[in-house]
Amino acid sequence: MSSGEDSGERNPFAPPPPGAPDQPWRPRTPQPPASGPQPSGQRPDGQPEEDRPQPPPWGHRPEQPGPQQPAPPKLDPADPAHRTARNALLSGFAALLAVLFGLYWLAFPLSLLAVWYAVTVLRTPAEPAADPFSPRPVRPQVPAALSALLTGGLALVVSLGVFGIQFAYRDYLDCRDSAVTQESAHSCAQEYDVPAWLSNLYDVADE
Structure with a gap:
């Protein structure tokens, strides 16, 4: 019975000969013998070592290209509707600040301007959609117009209330202004x- 050593071939599953130095473990996959000397840095199959595909690190998954979400629309200063919404928002906040500082004579026209701008924006018809069954995105000027309508409407109510009190109780307020003592x-x-x-x-x- 002949062994692999007698035929010139080595059995990859045979134990190493006695006295052989320890070698690192390698998979026992027989590879075809090379026809000639291989240059350094090149595998027996002819592919360079640096071109070998490296496995990804643990826990890392390659990103899969997916459908990109469209960017949300923003306020465009060149668009008249967007410009009107911006003016409404600025007027509403200015009117609210005027109310907080007691400048009701300034808050009243600013609040009127904010409400008028906001209603104009909300009444502007939206552009017709190409697909009538697809959901329509919210126009970017609508949130600004709603915020302006809220702040401007609040400032308008407060300023009108103050003007109404001053008109209805004018004599009482004049009496308080001319009073010298608290009594x-x-x-x-x-x-x-x-x-x-x-x-x-x-x-x-007064306190």
Whole structure:
């Protein structure tokens, strides 16, 4: 019975000969013998070592190209509808700041301007869609117009309320302005029969 050593071939599954040095483990896959000396840095199959495909690291998955989401629309200053929405938003915030600082004479025209701009933007018809069954995206000027309508409407209500109080209780306010002491200012509320909440409001404002 002949072995692989007698025929000139080595059995890859045979144990190493006695006295052989330790070698690192390699898969026992027989490879075809090379026809000649191989240059350094090149495998027996002729492919360079640096061209070998490297496996990806653990936990890393290659990114798969997917459908890209369209960018959300933004306010375009060149578009008249977008410019009107921006003006409405600026007017609404300016009117609200004027109310907070007690400048009601300035808050009233600014709030009117903001509401008018916002209603103009909301009444502007949207562009017809190519596919009538596809969902239509929200126009970028609509959120700005709604914010302007909220802030401008709030400033308008407050300024109109202040103007209404000043017109209805003009005599009471004149009495308070001409009062010298706190007792005389309190007597104005009884003299002109104003509501308690109004007199308390002005008492807190004077303190």
